[in-house]
Amino acid sequence: MRTILITGQGGSGRTTIAAATARKAAREGTRTLVLSADRTDTLGAILGVPTGADPVQAAPGLTAWRPDAAEDFREDLVAFQERSTSVLDLLGASRLDAEELTPLPGAEELALLRALRDAALSDAYDLLVVDLPPGPQALALLGLPEELRRYLRRLLPPERQAARALRPVLGRLAGVPMPAEWLYDTAARWDLELAAVQSVLEERSTTVRLVAEPGPSGTDHVRTATVGLALRGLRVDVLLANRVLPHTTHDTWLVGLIAQQRKALEGWRDAYGGRPGVHEVAHLGSDPRGGDDLAALDVPEVGPDPSPVEWPVTERHADDGDGRVFVWHIPLPGAIREELDLIRRGDELVVTAGQFRRILQLPSALRRCTVDGASLREGELRIRFAPDPDLWPEGR
16 A cells, blocks of 8 residues: 655645645545544545544545544553553552543554554555644654654563563562563554554655745755655655745735745755655645645645665775775755764664654674764765674675
């Protein structure tokens, strides 16, 4: 199944673009599901059909779904309380009733990830369009499965499960309950669920469409979001310049705004014209509502599966001619040299690009090397590694 993630500048019309993209694909015969995490039913208002906890048919071939974060949160917390009865009793804690539970910040995003996973496992759809939050929140959300899986492995290492038979004995010796088997089972279940979401995000057929209004703030957002998405290994297949005004007008008040948009669009074409490419969506003069307005929006078609994002490792002779080095190529279009930072920690590399950070597992060959330097050229971070004589076999 093809997945299109739509994010961008706050207030730039992301939900409208998501609805128009989904509706256009459905009209062309593609079984399409559009997901949104908005607390308010913006998606339903645009489609002309109320959306909620259950998927609804918004048009022929088009299903819309806005997961109920509150209900998911209540079910998960009640189930957690039931499993942790002994620990809660030891602490003297009183249980919470389902009726008094309200979702915590971030519950909507977690509900969206769960719905994304469920939709990807379904064979009822050919295309999944996901209306993500604005850029910074979306990037944090997209990194959540990988980060949570890393935390789980650190807090509850799978290898410690081998000591299950000793846990009752250790509990009696220590005088306090030891982690119960359900805790490890729960962690394993969470890891599987997060892995399923992560696999959807890392699929070759998953791409991002970045939405922004042409102008100074939109330009800043596009550069920042492009760096963050690239660091996550996500491909932006098109940059959508939304609400573009007509090139000519008799309204003198709009002349300055049009000129500002044209200047921004020229800069975007210079920076992103080759890849991902810039697509203009004209301003309709009002907020789109209903099928006719969505059909009038010239959103790009869903093309074939894109080529995968590659971070190749190449080998070359060292600059001084003595020995060889390996170079890890990480595409980071829009990155600024002064905002980059690298830290090697064991078999991991912590890469910081501006406000974004990701902890990367080193490829196996590079784990036996030391970092020998890095450079940023043509939108690509190139990290040099020199073989460690103590770890690298002789003659290799």
